[in-house]
Structures are given as structure tokens and as C-alpha cells.
Amino acid sequence: MKATFVEHAHDGAARVGRVRxxxxxxxTPCFMPVGTRGAVRHLSAGDLEMLGAEVVLGNxxxxxxxxxxETVRALGGLHRFTDWGGHVLTDSGGYQIFSLxxxxxxxxxxxxxxxxxxxxxxxxxxxxxVQHALGSDIQMVLDVCPPADATADxxxxxxxxxALWAARGRERFLASGDDLVARHHQFGIVQxxxxxxxRRESTERILEVGFDGYAVGGLSVGETRDEMLPALHEATAMxxxxxxxxxxxxxxxxxxxxxxxLGVDMFDCVLPTRLARHGTLLTTDGRxxxxxxxxxxxxxxxxxxxxxxxxxxxxxxxxxxxxxxxEPTAGRLLTLHNLWWLLSFVEALRAAxxxxxxxxxxAETHAIWG
Amino acid sequence: MKATFVEHAHDGAARVGRVRxxxxxxxTPCFMPVGTRGAVRHLSAGDLEMLGAEVVLGNxxxxxxxxxxETVRALGGLHRFTDWGGHVLTDSGGYQIFSLxxxxxxxxxxxxxxxxxxxxxxxxxxxxxVQHALGSDIQMVLDVCPPADATADxxxxxxxxxALWAARGRERFLASGDDLVARHHQFGIVQxxxxxxxRRESTERILEVGFDGYAVGGLSVGETRDEMLPALHEATAMxxxxxxxxxxxxxxxxxxxxxxxLGVDMFDCVLPTRLARHGTLLTTDGRxxxxxxxxxxxxxxxxxxxxxxxxxxxxxxxxxxxxxxxEPTAGRLLTLHNLWWLLSFVEALRAAxxxxxxxxxxAETHAIWG
Numbered sequence: 015m016k017a018t019f020v021e022h023a024h025d026g027a028a029r030v031g032r033v034r035x036x037x038x039x040x041x042t043p044c045f046m047p048v049g050t051r052g053a054v055r056h057l058s059a060g061d062l063e064m065l066g067a068e069v070v071l072g073n074x075x076x077x078x079x080x081x082x083x084e085t086v087r088a089l090g091g092l093h094r095f096t097d098w099g100g101h102v103l104t105d106s107g108g109y110q111i112f113s114l115x116x117x118x119x120x121x122x123x124x125x126x127x128x129x130x131x132x133x134x135x136x137x138x139x140x141x142x143x144v145q146h147a148l149g150s151d152i153q154m155v156l157d158v159c160p161p162a163d164a165t166a167d168x169x170x171x172x173x174x175x176x177a178l179w180a181a182r183g184r185e186r187f188l189a190s191g192d193d194l195v196a197r198h199h200q201f202g203i204v205q206x207x208x209x210x211x212x213r214r215e216s217t218e219r220i221l222e223v224g225f226d227g228y229a230v231g232g233l234s235v236g237e238t239r240d241e242m243l244p245a246l247h248e249a250t251a252m253x254x255x256x257x258x259x260x261x262x263x264x265x266x267x268x269x270x271x272x273x274x275x276l277g278v279d280m281f282d283c284v285l286p287t288r289l290a291r292h293g294t295l296l297t298t299d300g301r302x303x304x305x306x307x308x309x310x311x312x313x314x315x316x317x318x319x320x321x322x323x324x325x326x327x328x329x330x331x332x333x334x335x336x337x338x339x340x341e342p343t344a345g346r347l348l349t350l351h352n353l354w355w356l357l358s359f360v361e362a363l364r365a366a367x368x369x370x371x372x373x374x375x376x377a378e379t380h381a382i383w384g
Numbered sequence: 385m386k387a388t389f390v391e392h393a394h395d396g397a398a399r400v401g402r403v404r405x406x407x408x409x410x411x412t413p414c415f416m417p418v419g420t421r422g423a424v425r426h427l428s429a430g431d432l433e434m435l436g437a438e439v440v441l442g443n444x445x446x447x448x449x450x451x452x453x454e455t456v457r458a459l460g461g462l463h464r465f466t467d468w469g470g471h472v473l474t475d476s477g478g479y480q481i482f483s484l485x486x487x488x489x490x491x492x493x494x495x496x497x498x499x500x501x502x503x504x505x506x507x508x509x510x511x512x513x514v515q516h517a518l519g520s521d522i523q524m525v526l527d528v529c530p531p532a533d534a535t536a537d538x539x540x541x542x543x544x545x546x547a548l549w550a551a552r553g554r555e556r557f558l559a560s561g562d563d564l565v566a567r568h569h570q571f572g573i574v575q576x577x578x579x580x581x582x583r584r585e586s587t588e589r590i591l592e593v594g595f596d597g598y599a600v601g602g603l604s605v606g607e608t609r610d611e612m613l614p615a616l617h618e619a620t621a622m623x624x625x626x627x628x629x630x631x632x633x634x635x636x637x638x639x640x641x642x643x644x645x646l647g648v649d650m651f652d653c654v655l656p657t658r659l660a661r662h663g664t665l666l667t668t669d670g671r672x673x674x675x676x677x678x679x680x681x682x683x684x685x686x687x688x689x690x691x692x693x694x695x696x697x698x699x700x701x702x703x704x705x706x707x708x709x710x711e712p713t714a715g716r717l718l719t720l721h722n723l724w725w726l727l728s729f730v731e732a733l734r735a736a737x738x739x740x741x742x743x744x745x746x747a748e749t750h751a752i753w754g
Contacts, residue, residue, distance in 0.1 A: 051705075051706070051709045051711055052702070052705060052706065052711075053706055053711050053713040054713075055711065055712060055713070056712045056713055056716070057713060058695075058698070058713055058716070058717060059697070059698075060697070076709075080705065080708065080709050081680065081701070081704075081705040081708070085680060085681055085701070085705075088681045088701075089681060089683055089699060089701045089702065090683070095699070095701070095702050095705075096698075096702060097697045097698055097699075097702075310451065310455060311455055311458045311459060313459055313460070325428075327429070327430070327467045328428070328429075328466075328467055329459060329465070329467075331451070331455070331458075331459045331465070332422065332459065332465050332466060332467075334451075335421075335422060335450065335451040335455075335465075336421070336422065336423055338450065338451070339421045339446075339450050341421055341422075341423050341425065342425060342426045342712050342715055342716070343423040343424075343425070343426055343427060343428055345712055346426070346428070346712070346716065347428060
């Protein structure tokens with residue numbers, strides 16, 4: 015069924031509200047942590063509850079290979095499998111598969127498992143079926159995501175095939191039975207690279223198919239921000255105001271304020287969790303590399319200015335030590351910090367929009383992170 | 385200062401009570417999780433609080449090399465460094481060093497760091513100083529722990545040198561200043577292998593030096609249980625009833641009930657946490673290897689009979705999946721389970737002794753784990 019966006023406040027095109035779904039609702043703008051293989055690395059559902067995350071991403075590609083979609087279904091779907099009561103959004107699997115140089119034709123893609131080399135096929139229909147088995151609240155339609163340096167021909171083919179697959183994926187979704195259609199949501203994906211005419215065309219064609227929400231894909235894949243944002247704007251300007259808008263694969267503070275400025279509601283990224291595992295931490299003053307020798311005897315918490323981090327009780331010196339001797343506790347505590355920090359950042363962003371102070375928040379974010 | 389044992393109940397030689405220290409007290413018999421490098425692998429102080437652990441072990445050898453005793457001192461000692469308000473016990477570093485084939489003479493041991501190959505010296509006096517810097521509540525005197533197959537000559541030399549080092553270590557400890565002596569406790573270590581006469585002699589010589597508590601070392605190093613327990617009995621029969629008795633390096637259920645049957649109060653082991661990381665779990669029905677294919681779609685918690693595990697909300701199928709794809713979340717959740725289980729087991733053991741039902745508890749433990 016259609017997911018709806020209910021606006022509470024806006025400041026320019028930036029908007030605050032709730033996305034309403036069959037499961038319930040969540041506050042937007044919303045950062046969604048990525049739980050690739052059924053868990054955000056180092057964390058469990060209990061941790062995500064503590065952090066106040068509302069939507070978690072699962073990767074269809076990984077889950078269909080391990081433990082397999084039918085095993086997840088047998089264990090009650092991703093929610094019961096991971097014991098997570100919040101929202102689950104799954105990608106279509108396409109993004110990972112295209113990085114493996116699969117054999118692709120109009121029918122779908124054939125790829126090899128990274129786990130055991132076995133051959134698998136992913137089609138627009140199969141992506142729907144797999145995501146139904148996973149039981150995700152929001153599933154993504156299979157699309158073709160070309161690289162940032164794609165030629166005009168490659169981009170044209172991607173836009174065409176994305177539209178073709180969108181129609182087939184939507185058809186399969188709507189034919190999956192009243193119960194599944196009522197409980198799940200399927201989002202369409204707009205492609206078109208940084209070519210404005212292609213973006214508009216792709217948006218139009220995806221809107222024509224009609225989805226429960228809309229994502230903008232194929233951006234934040236290597237192009238500059240000055241190329242990315244105008245292309246995004248071409249799409250968001252056309253997307254319906256009463257449905258959620260999802261920007262795929264973005265999680266840096268400047269990127270977040272800029273896409274929110276164009277009316278984006280949802281975004282996800284592995285960056286904050288990956289950075290954490292390598293010792294790069296998000297703080298009020300910008301990035302902090304905890305591996306630096308200067309922190310060896312530093313008794314302060316990671317972020318001296320923002321209180322409330324679930325790991326504030328542990329000093330920089332202690333965290334640096336754990337990381338330097340490869341204790342897995344380090345990955346966990348630093349991941350908790352970065353996710354907490356980014357979720358707090360987005361909460362402050364929502365408050366700024368509500369208070370009509372988005373411009374100041376945006377300028378400050380650029381000053382620190384630009 | 386002297387740590388005292390206050391008895392609440394006993395059943396034969398098995399005893400329940402509290403060990404009173406300068407920091408406070410803890411219930412015994414007591415299983416102490418091992419936090420080798422300043423953290424129990426995968427866990428933080430917050431986790432140990434949740435589990436109800438009361439004493440955590442730190443490894444002097446590892447901590448003196450990384451981050452270094454002076455860094456731990458600068459960050460307020462192990463308690464503040466790890467933000468752990470419970471008791472901290474540190475070993476002397478000797479056990480790890482002797483596994484590295486160091487150059488040893490009566491003065492001490494010279495060994496190479498596993499981290500960077502740099503040379504270090506550990507003496508009975510140095511072990512005291514390092515553990516003061518770490519700020520452990522209970523520090524262990526430097527001893528010589530021979531292997532289970534040591535010749536009579538090697539055993540004799542170990543008993544002699546252990547006595548010599550005990551006297552020197554004790555002297556250094558008592559000379560470390562009124563404040564440190566009042567706030568810290570130093571335990572002596574009895575050696576002697578499985579030779580009864582040597583055990584008695586070593587016990588006598590360590591008692592002659594006089595410590596704040598006593599440990600039995602050099603057992604559970606490869607000898608059979610039938611060799612180990614009588615040798616242990618030679619020592620415990622001589623140790624004062626009003627001071628704590630610590631059996632070093634033991635954490636399997638049968639071993640625990642057997643040493644407790646001889647009046648041991650404290651024990652530690654890496655086994656439950658190491659087993660957890662490899663997928664072997666402790667349950668009411670015995671060991672469970674979560675890697676087995678039969679658990680792939682098993683929706684039950686790890687232990688179906690004992691409620692209260694902090695990871696009971698996660699199914700065997702989910703935990704097996706996380707382990708099989710090497711998600712660090714697996715190591716954490718399985719570690720939490722095993723530590724919770726063993727701490728619960730020891731709690732039940734205390735209750736059995738208090739109720740005068742130790743014999744039945746012991747028989748049941750043998751039936752399941754023997």
C-alpha cells in the first residue's frame with residue numbers, strides 16, 4: 015500500500031514529518047543504519063532500540079545467499095529473525111550485484127555468489143519474491159544503477175531498463191496477494207545520472223508506473239556535489255509531496271543537509287559504521303581520528319560538547335587502546351558512538367527545520383564539515 | 385591489607401560467603417571473567433554490570449605492553465580506565481611470560497614483547513610496581529608455574545624460586561606505602577605440581593611469608609583431574625579459613641564443583657568466552673555447538689530450560705547465521721550468553737550449598753558435564 019508523508023513543518027523545501035506505513039510510522043528526515051547481513055555490524059536489535067533508530071536497512075543480496083531468503087522466511091521474516099520491532103527496508107540486491115560484473119540482459123542479471131561461487135539469477139520479479147520472503151516493510155524495485163562516468167548510451171540503456179524492470183516489478187508486487195500488498199510497501203527508483211533531461215524522463219516513467227514511495231538512485235556514486243544536487247532537484251521537484259522520498263546511499267553531514275534542503279525524507283549509508291570501525295569518529299567539532307597518539311592519555315569522552323553518547327563513560331584513551339590492540343569491544347563502542355551521533359545530528363536537523371532555523375543549521379554544518 | 389572470608393553457610397568443605405576487601409565485598413564461590421587487554425573480549429564494563437559479574441581479571445603481561453602500565457596509571461588505573469566499579473584482580477604476568485620461553489634466573493625473567501619484539505624484564509618487585517600502577521584491588525605475586533610434565537628437579541626449582549620471589553614480592557608490596565597497602569591486596573601463590581609433599585612444602589613456605597589471600601597455581605595445566613584434586617586438597621587443607629582461596633585458571637562446570645568441594649572461593653578462566661566465540665554454548669543440557677546445521681532454522685533460544693539469558697530474545701537460527709557470516713555481533717551475543725550461563729550456574733551452586741544440597745548439585749553437574 016501507499017506509504018504517506020504527513021508534514022509537521024517545513025523550512026523552504028526542507029520538511030519535517032512522519033512517514034506512515036502499514037507497520038506504523040517514523041519521524042523524518044530519517045537516517046537509516048545499514049544491517050547488511052541481518053545485523054548492523056557489532057550491534058543487535060537491543061542496541062538499535064537503545065539508540066532510537068527507527069528504520070534499519072537489510073541487504074537482499076547478502077541475505078538471499080546467507081542464510082537464504084527461505085531460511086529467513088522460516089524464521090518469521092527479518093523482524094522476527096533479528097527481533098527488531100521497528101521498520102525494515104531492504105534494497106533490491108541490484109546495487110551489490112552490479113558491482114560483481116554480472117551477465118545482464120532485459121530479463122535480469124546472473125551473478126556468482128561471493129560465498130561459494132554458485133550461480134544465481136535476479137530478475138525484477140525475483141527481487142519482489144525474495145523481499146516478500148524477507149518480510150521487509152519497504153522493499154525496493156530492481157533497477158540498473160550505472161557508474162558516475164557512464165557514457166550517454168549506458169545511461170540511456172539504464173534509464174530504459176530501469177523503467178522496464180519497474181513496470182515488471184510493480185506488476186509482480188501488485189499480484190502478490192491482498193495481504194502482502196496491504197502489509198508491504200514497494201518503492202520505485204529514479205535513475206538518469208547527472209543528465210537533467212534523463213533524470214526528468216526517468217522520474218516521469220517511474221511515476222507513471224506508480225509506487226508506494228520513491229527513491230533517487232544513481233547519485234552519490236562518485237560525481238561532485240555540484241553535479242549531484244541539481245540532478246537530484248530535477249527528480250524531487252517532480253515527486254509527489256504526500257509520499258516519502260528516499261535518497262540512496264548518503265550519510266555525511268553536509269550531504270544530509272543538502273539533500274534535505276531539496277525535500278528528501280530518508281537516507282542510508284554504511285559510512286558512519288565503517289568509519290567507526292576504523293577509528294574515525296563524528297563529533298560536534300568534526301571528524302576525530304582516535305588512532306592519533308595525542309589521544310593515548312586523553313581522559314575525555316569522544317565528543318566533549320554533546321552529552322548523551324552511550325559510550326561517554328569511556329575515555330578516548332581507553333577507546334584508542336581497545337582499537338589499537340584489536341579488541342572487538344572497540345568496534346562496538348565506536349559504532350555505537352557514530353550511530354548515536356548521526357541520529358542526534360538528524361534529530362537536531364529536524365528541530366532546526368521545525369524552528370524555522372534550517373538556514374543557520376545548514377551554514378553551521380558546512381562550516382564544520384564542508 | 386588482609387582480605388577476609390566471611391562464611392554464610394557451608395556443606396562439607398564447600399563454603400558460601402563473602403570476600404571482604406578494601407573496595408567492598410563480593411559473593412563466593414565467585415567466577416571471575418577474564419578481561420585480558422582491559423576488556424572481556426566483545427564486552428564493556430556496562431555489559432559486565434548487566435551480567436552481575438563482581439570481579440574481573442586483567443592480564444598484567446598484556447597491559448604492561450599495551451597501553452603500558454604508566455598509561456593506565458595516567459588514566460586513573462584499571463577501574464577508571466575501563467570505567468568498572470567492581471573488583472579488579474590482576475595476575476603477575478608470569479604465566480604468560482613463561483609460555484614465551486624467557487631467560488629466567490633468580491633475579492627475574494627477561495622476555496620479548498609479542499607486539500614489537502622489544503625486550504622487557506619482570507621481577508617480583510617489578511610485578512608489584514606494575515600492578516600498583518594498574519591499580520588492581522587484588523594483585524598476584526610473581527611465581528614460577530612449571531608445566532604438568534615437569535621433572536622433579538624442575539618442580540623443586542619452581543617451588544624454591546616461587547618461595548624466594550614470594551618473600552621479595554611481599555617485601556616490596558609492604559614497602560609501597562601505607563595508602564597502597566591499605567587499599568590493595570596481594571595474594572600469594574602455592575606451587576608444587578601434583579607432588580603432595582611439594583604442595584605441602586610450598587604451601588607452608590608461602591604461608592610463612594604471609595599474604596592477604598592465597599591462590600593455588602600450577603594445576604589445571606594438563607594433569608588429570610584425579611591428579612589435580614588430591615594435590616589441591618593438600619594445599620587447601622593448610623590454608624587459613626578466614627582468608628579467600630583462589631584456584632587459578634578453571635571454568636568448566638565439573639571442575640568448579642570439584643574445587644569448590646575442597647573449599648575454593650574464587651576461580652577464573654577464558655574458556656567460557658573463548659568457547660562462545662567459536663560457537664560452543666553452555667546450556668542446562670550441556671554443550672551446544674551452534675554451528676551445527678540442525679540449528680539453521682531453529683527458532684528456540686540457546687538454553688530452552690533456563691530463562692533470563694540476556695540474549696534469549698535471539699533464536700539459535702539467527703545466532704548461527706551471524707556466526708557463519710562472521711558478524712562480530714555473534715561473538716558478542718554468544719559471549720554474553722556463556723558468561724551469563726556460568727554466572728547463573730555459580731549462583732545456583734551457592735544456593736545449593738546454602739540449602740545443604742551440594743551433593744545433589746555436584747552429582748547432577750557430573751551427570752550432565754562429566
